[in-house]
Amino acid sequence: MTPFVAPSLPSSADVSVGFVFVLCLLLILLVPFAGAGLALINSGLGRSRSAAHAMVGALCVTSVAALVYVIVGFSWQGIAGRPDHGFMIAGKTWGWIASEPFFLRGLHLDLSPAALVVLLQMLSVGLAGMIPLSSGSDRWRLGAICASTALLAGWTYPLFAHWAWGGGWLAQLGVNCGLGRGFVDGGGSGAIQVVGGVTALSITWILGPRRGKFSAEGMPAALPGHNVVLVLLGCVFAWIGWMALNSAGAMLFLGVEPGRVVLIAINTTLCAAASGLAAAVVTRVRFGRPDASLSANGWIAGLVASSAAAAFLKPAAAIIVGGVAGILVVLVADFLEFQLAIDDPGGAVSVHAVGGLWGVLSVALLADAGRGGLGAAGQWLAQLVGIATLLGFVLPLTYGLNWLLDRVYRQRVSREGEVQGMDLFELGAGAYPEFDIHGDDLLTR
C-alpha cells in the first residue's frame, strides 16, 4: 500500500459533481475518433492491396486491446490510491504494480471516477496498440497483430500507465524525492504515444523492410501511400479525438478543474496547426513542394506532443511545442529512412515516439509555472526520469516480448503474401475490387 493520494474528480463551488461526471463521460465517448483517425491514416499511407487489411487490423487491435485490458491489464495498472505492490528504498515506498482483481472485479462501474478511468483506459490502450500497425504495414500478419497487441495491452502499457497514472513510482517522484509534482503526462504523450511508438520501432526491426523498399545500393525507394484523402480525413477525426483525450486525461489523472477544458482544446488545436504548417514549410524548403503525407504526419505529431502539457501551456507556448514537433517529424522521418534503413510506412516512430518524447519534455520546458505546481526545478528531473524509463525499460521490454513472439509465431507474412498483397492473401478479397492489377505487381521481386 503506498501513501500516494489519488487526485479526486475536480469540482468547484459552482460546478456540481454530476456536471463534471457528464462532461468527463462525453469527452471520453469522443476518444474513439482518435482511433478512427489513426486507422484511416494507416490505411491511406499503406498500399492499396493492403487497405482492407489495415482497417481490419485496426478493428482487431481495438477489440483485442479492450478484452485483454479488462481481463488482466487493468489488474496491473490500477488506480491511484488503491492497493498496489511496492518496494522500499531509502525508507520510502515505490509502487511498481497494482494488485487489482482480474475482470474488473471489485470495481463499482457506476457514477465514480474509477469507472471513468477504466473506460478511458480501455479506449487509450487500443489507441496505443494502433500505432505499431502503421509501421508494420503491408507485411504484418493479422494473427501476429492480435498477439502483439495482447502483449501490449496485457503487460507493457499497464505497467508504465501504473507508474505514470496509477499512483506508481513515477507519479510519486514529487512526494518521495521532491521532484516537482512527479512525472506529469496528462493526455498520454508518454504513456500512450511513446509506448506505442517504441513498440512500432520494435516491430519495424523485427519485421524488416518491405520487399523492394531498399535497392541493392541501400537507397530507399518511394512507396507512396495509396490514398492521401483518407489520410487527411483521418487527421480531422484524430483532432476531435485528441481534444477529448487530452481534456479527459488531464481531469482524471491530474485533477485539473473542468473550466480548463477550453484551454486544453485551444492548445491542442494550436499544437496541431503549428506542427502541420511547420512540416509543410520544411518539406516545401527541402523538396520544392509541400508534401501532403508528411504534412499530415506533422499534424498528428502536434497532437501527440500536445498531450502531456496541454492543460498547463499558454497558447504561445503551445505554438512553439507544435512548431518544434512539425520540424522534428520531417527531419527524423528522413533520418530513419535514409541513414538507418528503417522502413516505417506510416511514420509511427517519428510521429509518436519522437513527438511523444518532445511532448513529455515540453512539460518541464514550456509549461506555465503558475499552473499546477509545475514551477519547481525538480520537474525537469521528473520528466527526464520518465523519458529514461520509456527508452531504458519500455523499449527493451516491448522488443523482448515481440522477439519472443516472433520465435514461436512468425510475425512477417510470407514472400508470396507480400507479393500478392495482404488483402487477397489474408482476407481473400481486396478493398478495391475494380482495381485488380497494380503497376508494381508486375515488377520482378
Place this chain on the structure above:
Amino acid sequence: MKLAGFLLLVAGWAIVLAAVALLPSAGARLGFVLAGLATELFGLALATRSHLVLPAEGE
C-alpha cells in the same frame, strides 16, 4: 551487438533509478540522470546499428 545495445539501455535506466533513489543532492542527481540517459542513447545507437539492413537483405 544487439544484446549489448539492449543491455546498455537497461543499464542506463538502472543508473537513473539509482541516482533518483539514493542520491540526496540535486546536482549529483542531475549529473547521474544525464549520464544514464547518455548510456541509453549509446545503447539505442548500438541496437539500431545491429538492425541495419544489408542491401542484399532489403532487396
